Amino acid sequence: MSNKEAVIELVKRLPSDVSLREIAQEIEFIASVQEGLDQIDQGKGIPLEDVEKMIDSWTTK
Template sequence: MSDKEAVIELVKRLPPDVSFHQIVQEIEFIAAIREGFEEIDQGKGISIAAVEKMIDSWTTK
């Protein structure tokens, strides 16, 4: 699905009283997710094990 098609589908699912600001937030959220998936597909992602180590380093002293 193209970016344009994804936005159209997103807007169709939003409630009729949604504000422009909320629409922009939703589009930015979906864009970030799609970019993340593209990075993972390109091998640029971080493994779960690496993320767990990062979280451990943040929470231990």
């Protein structure tokens, strides 16, 4: 599915009273997720074990 098709499908699923700002935020969210998935595909992701350690360090004092 192309980016254009993904945005069209997104807009179709949103309620009719959604604001332009909310539409823009939804598109930005989807773009960010897609960018992250692309980075993972390129081997640029952070291993799960490292992420778990980072989260532990944030929540433990």
